Amino acid sequence: MKFDYGKEGIEITLNSNWKTTIIQPFKQSVIKNPIEAVSDAIKNPVGSPPLKSIVKNLKSIKSVCIAVSDATRPVPTHLILDGLLNELKDYGIQGKKIQILIANGLHRPTNKEELSRILGIVTASDVSIVNHNANDKKSLASLSITDLEDPIYISKFYYESDLKILTGYVEPHFFFGFSGGYKSVIPGLAGAETILANHSAEQIASPFARFGIYKNNPLPDHSSRLAKKIGVDFAINVCINESHEITQVAAGDLELVHKKLVDYQKKYIFKKIKEPFDIVICGNGGYPLDLNLYQAVKSMAIGEMGVKQGGTIISVNECREGVGKGQDKFKEIIFSEMSPEEIYNKILNKELVVPDQWQIQVLTRILMKSEIYVVSNMKEDKIGNIGLKYADTVEIAIEESLKKHGKDARILILPNGPLILPLLT
16 A cells, blocks of 8 residues: 655555554545635635735735745645735735745744745745744844733744735644644744743643644634734635645635634544554655654654554654754653653653653653654664654564554554544544
8 A cells, every 4th residue: 555655655565464444535626726716715705805905905015924834834835825926916016025934933944945845936036035933033023912921922024014914724733733824823933932832831731732623722722812913914724635735725814714724624634433443553644744753743643543552653754854953852852761751741840841842742642652663764773762663664563563462453554644533432
């Protein structure tokens, strides 16, 4: 069978004696002309005046900021930009008035090769392009808002622009419930301190901070409260399938756009299972989501949803960047020789407060439930010493797991990342 992995995928040979269940995404209709669909959505928005009316009401526009997803996200941003920039050009807005801001959050800066993939034919000669840096205080505005956390740090490029436009995509997220929406602002465009407040140990520990859960989830609640104060003039979000093709487009009021696409997602993302499995094989859906081990934790959280207590998760992610460029604290902790329990408790007790702690918090939570094999391009000595296990191939990982669980062990295979999630009924 084919399994999403890197840019090309890998083949897994299944033994007919293995008791396997394969769950793949439900079929979705693809939009044949996505650029036209983006333009139509801009002209016919949800809960908002058309973008043209917003531009007219602003009268004088010296700067437009368009926030876009960074290199770790598979959203076809270039298609959104084609439709959006054509619209802005029709309104007399083009060139260096337009600033495209890469919403890196605390991720490393997006490099030139990745910018080419994200932006398509749009270049720095056409518009201004800026990498958001959450640790660069000079590029951040500090906002004092009495009824919220004080201060809030947000990109000056975004906050000081006359017209603020967000783009992104909506799919299940392992602690935000769903990506897209206000997540593009916080953590996407926020300063490190504001991101740490949003991704605090207490909030990550919430039972509602899970894949596909939006109501009562403290992270999007916190993000939306802050983002409403910061301001969003217009939003364009999409949904995509396993081939990263656009299946839905919505534009207009950010909150209503996000709700519309979340409601759409809920029809397709869950597959009910009657009981947990002994072994779950899962990935992030291939490149760029499986870029590194840091991002691969998300796939392990998918496995957590379907594996039994004491079971085995086989995480299948290329990890062409290794642990992850710029993820120094994450790397330091996975090589700390501490037990998962010790790390998890240190984070909850605030003895360990560092960037990337949320990824470690989720990883150690899963390690306390099940063992995890890592199948990737990484070498065995690169995956840390806090409990992750190494296997050269998926087949070897399965055979090793069967030694623990027996030949009749039930195996769940999820080859397409977060586009389909097991839901225990």
